[in-house]
Amino acid sequence: xxxxxxxxxxxxxxxxxxxxxxxxxxxxxxxxxxxxxxxxxxxxxxxxxxxxxxxxxxxxxxxxxxxxxxxxxxxxxxxxxxxxxxxxxxxxxxxxxxxxxxxxxxxxxxxxxxxxxx
Amino acid sequence: xxxxxxxxxxxxxxxxxxxxxxxxxxxxxxxxxxxxxxxxxxxxxxxxxxxxxxxxxxxxxxxxxxxxxxxxxxxxxxxxxxxxxxxxxxxxxxxxxxxxxxxxxxxxxxxxxxxxxxxxxxxxxxxxxxxxxxxxxxxxxxxxxxxxxxxxxxxxxxxxxxxxxxxxxxxxxxxxxxxxxxxxxxxxxxxxxxxxxxxxxxxxxxxxxxxxxxxxxxxxxxxxxxxxxxxxxxxxxxxxxxxxxxxxxxxxxxxxxxxxxxxxxxxxxxxxxxxxxxxxxxxxxxxxxxxxxxxxxxxxxxxxxxxxxxxxxxxxxxxxxxxxxxxxxxxxxxxxxxxxxxxxxxxxxxxxxxxxxxxxxxxxxxxxxxxxxxxxxxxxxx
Numbered sequence: 045x046x047x048x049x050x051x052x053x054x055x056x057x058x059x060x061x062x063x064x065x066x067x068x069x070x071x072x073x074x075x076x077x078x079x080x081x082x083x084x085x086x087x088x089x090x091x092x093x094x095x096x097x098x099x100x101x102x103x104x105x106x107x108x109x110x111x112x113x114x115x116x117x118x119x120x121x122x123x124x125x126x127x128x129x130x131x132x133x134x135x136x137x138x139x140x141x142x143x144x145x146x147x148x149x150x151x152x153x154x155x156x157x158x159x160x161x162x
Numbered sequence: 163x164x165x166x167x168x169x170x171x172x173x174x175x176x177x178x179x180x181x182x183x184x185x186x187x188x189x190x191x192x193x194x195x196x197x198x199x200x201x202x203x204x205x206x207x208x209x210x211x212x213x214x215x216x217x218x219x220x221x222x223x224x225x226x227x228x229x230x231x232x233x234x235x236x237x238x239x240x241x242x243x244x245x246x247x248x249x250x251x252x253x254x255x256x257x258x259x260x261x262x263x264x265x266x267x268x269x270x271x272x273x274x275x276x277x278x279x280x281x282x283x284x285x286x287x288x289x290x291x292x293x294x295x296x297x298x299x300x301x302x303x304x305x306x307x308x309x310x311x312x313x314x315x316x317x318x319x320x321x322x323x324x325x326x327x328x329x330x331x332x333x334x335x336x337x338x339x340x341x342x343x344x345x346x347x348x349x350x351x352x353x354x355x356x357x358x359x360x361x362x363x364x365x366x367x368x369x370x371x372x373x374x375x376x377x378x379x380x381x382x383x384x385x386x387x388x389x390x391x392x393x394x395x396x397x398x399x400x401x402x403x404x405x406x407x408x409x410x411x412x413x414x415x416x417x418x419x420x421x422x423x424x425x426x427x428x429x430x431x432x433x434x435x436x437x438x439x440x441x442x443x444x445x446x447x448x449x450x451x452x453x454x455x456x457x458x459x460x461x462x463x464x465x466x467x468x469x470x471x472x473x474x475x476x477x478x479x480x481x482x483x484x485x486x487x488x489x490x491x492x493x494x495x496x497x498x499x500x501x502x503x504x505x506x507x508x509x510x511x512x513x514x515x516x517x518x519x520x521x522x523x524x525x526x527x528x529x530x531x532x533x534x535x536x537x538x539x540x541x542x543x544x
């Protein structure tokens with residue numbers, strides 16, 4: 045059962061994603077609505093994390109990339125979710141990109157990859 | 163036919179003739195779209211049009227003149243800035259008149275120290291748009307020189323054409339800005355549509371998961387889509403800027419105020435919500451009101467609802483919003499058997515968005531909801 049975190053600023057979408065992740069057998073270690081909240085949590089990170097699902101644009105011009113960097117430094121795999129079609133950065137050519145609206149079909153391979161790496 | 167005649171007339175002009183150069187200059191000015199392009203045209207043609215040893219193009223910049231560009235046998239004042247009162251271009255712009263100075267050494271308007279290091283002995287300075295000067299064009303000679311009527315006329319035509327070009331550049335800039343703004347709005351609209359569709363998808367998913375029957379689903383789903391739609395209506399009124407918390411609460415409660423004998427009080431200081439936060443808050447109040455209408459204070463005559471908020475902490479320091487929903491006078495409240503999407507949205511929705519804490523309490527005398535969240539860019543005192 046992969047242990048994952050979710051970062052998504054739209055509360056309705058966050059609730060749906062949480063349920064989808066639970067449906068796919070994930071354990072949710074944390075669900076955050078802002079970069080600040082997620083970074084604060086990562087500050088007391090205990091190492092038991094298998095993956096992260098990251099909404100790219102967090103409102104007010106804020107992006108999730110600083111958190112992605114911090115996760116990369118800790119060797120935690122992650123995937124991006126965006127409604128914009130393309131990623132506003134070319135620093136992550138290998139990172140899976142999920143297109144909103146999100147569905148189980150898109151999430152499944154990402155969760156499987158998290159589980160395989162766990 | 164007319165064009166052919168015009169071309170013949172032009173062909174008769176000597177390319178060395180300053181009038182020919184003036185025509186070329188006007189053509190180039192009409193194709194210039196920025197102040198920099200206009201300055202480049204003036205630099206490229208004005209000296210030949212004026213038959214002078216040097217020219218400058220001076221822009222008015224508040225109460226200063228800026229020597230933007232020049233073309234001369236030796237450097238003049240390119241890039242320098244002088245108060246309007248202390249230089250001759252300033253005099254020409256302040257008075258809206260052409261200054262003709264055959265010998266600078268005998269004219270009191272000339273700051274001799276500024277000219278001492280230059281080749282200039284005589285000059286003509288013409289304001290661009292004399293009624294409300296925005297610039298000036300200067301022509302300089304290394305010897306004493308009294309310009310002919312024809313030379314003065316050419317300089318003034320040049321100034322008029324430059325004035326028109328500067329006005330056109332302004333129009334061009336505002337058109338470009340309008341087009342850019344339109345592109346921005348289209349991208350923004352696309353983004354908002356996608357956000358809204360994602361929210362509807364989430365509402366459908368969450369409502370379906372917990373619906374005991376298709377008719378329950380339809381009722382709850384339609385209610386939530388209606389709430390989302392009213393939240394958007396309010397935000398469109400505010401041009402998708404910040405919305406007032408009181409307006410959001412009022413808008414969300416409107417569909418539930420039709421029952422007679424209800425006492426609803428809403429009070430609190432002016433607090434502004436960012437658009438996304440306003441949508442989340444609206445959905446939260448909607449869920450609370452649906453619950454109150456089905457089981458709580460809004461389900462009976464004589465029920466009371468008190469919605470209030472205040473901000474704790476002094477300005478400049480950390481400040482917290484404390485938001486309260488208090489029901490009273492309704493039937494005795496029972497703990498729900500299971501927490502549905504509504505409770506989850508109420509407790510987590512806005513709280514998570516704001517990095518705060520939400521708590522719904524099923525007290526026997528009435529449902530209470532308390533939200534504590536730090537003020538931020540998303541929620542602020544208006």
